[in-house]
Amino acid sequence: MKPEWIARQSSRPRGWLGQIVARVMSYETIQVNRIALDELEVGAGESVLDVGCGHGRTLAALEREGKAGFVAGIDPSEVMVSLASRRLHKAMGRGRAEIQHTESSRIPYEDGRFDAALAVHVLYFWPDPAADLAEIRRVLRPGGRLLLGYRPDDAAARAALPSSVYALRSTAEVEKLLLAAGFDSVHTHVHPLGEAPFACARAEVLAA
Numbered sequence: 001m002k003p004e005w006i007a008r009q010s011s012r013p014r015g016w017l018g019q020i021v022a023r024v025m026s027y028e029t030i031q032v033n034r035i036a037l038d039e040l041e042v043g044a045g046e047s048v049l050d051v052g053c054g055h056g057r058t059l060a061a062l063e064r065e066g067k068a069g070f071v072a073g074i075d076p077s078e079v080m081v082s083l084a085s086r087r088l089h090k091a092m093g094r095g096r097a098e099i100q101h102t103e104s105s106r107i108p109y110e111d112g113r114f115d116a117a118l119a120v121h122v123l124y125f126w127p128d129p130a131a132d133l134a135e136i137r138r139v140l141r142p143g144g145r146l147l148l149g150y151r152p153d154d155a156a157a158r159a160a161l162p163s164s165v166y167a168l169r170s171t172a173e174v175e176k177l178l179l180a181a182g183f184d185s186v187h188t189h190v191h192p193l194g195e196a197p198f199a200c201a202r203a204e205v206l207a208a
């Protein structure tokens with residue numbers, strides 16, 4: 001079982017300990033974020049929002065690939081915002097990236113601003129996931145999509161992650177939440193990845 005103090009840091013890194021947890025996390029989640037980006041299928045010139053962008057490594061990878069026209073990240077942890085901003089400072093200087101210090105319950109962009117969004121390993125920490133998902137849905141254009149990546153509820157996940165911090169959900173529960181939040185269709189693909197399966201729910205908004 002992950003100690004509760006590390007779990008709390010993973011949910012929102014703070015202080016000097018948060019700096020260490022953030023750096024470890026930036027390596028630990030490379031593989032799942034690669035999978036999420038592949039499933040998101042970002043097209044040329046698209047605008048992409050990373051919700052709970054953390055350290056910014058995923059946005060930086062996307063930016064380096066040169067396909068996206070604009071990338072943005074939001075995160076409520078000052079430690080994460082500062083790391084992500086350092087990582088993306090060149091792209092930010094060119095107006096190709098933005099990092100904002102905020103939560104997904106109030107995304108500081110207008111309706112329909114993004115073509116695509118991703119949120120990896122963030123779902124567990126939302127006190128009201130339906131509201132946060134509806135807010136993400138709001139900033140997606142007609143025809144846009146969200147890639148929600150998470151570890152689904154199972155016995156191994158419950159044994160590994162303290163329930164005081166991680167609200168685990170089954171893939172069926174998550175699909176229901178996404179549809180309730182206003183997405184028009186959802187398809188989930190679970191990647192086995194050894195003992196820690198990774199679910200990718202691709203939720204789409206109908207084109208106008």
Ligand SMILES: C[S@@+](CC[C@H](N)C(=O)[O-])C[C@H]1O[C@@H](n2cnc3c(N)ncnc32)[C@H](O)[C@@H]1O
Pocket residue numbers: 010011012013025026029033051052053054055074075076077080102103104105119120121122125126
């Ligand atoms: C486990 S980390 C995952 C970071 C990154 N997405 C990754 O895959 O490496 C969870 C991140 O979600 C952020 N977070 C927690 N609550 C959030 C909220 N309500 N809205 C947006 N981000 C949140 C945390 O600050 C942290 O950076």
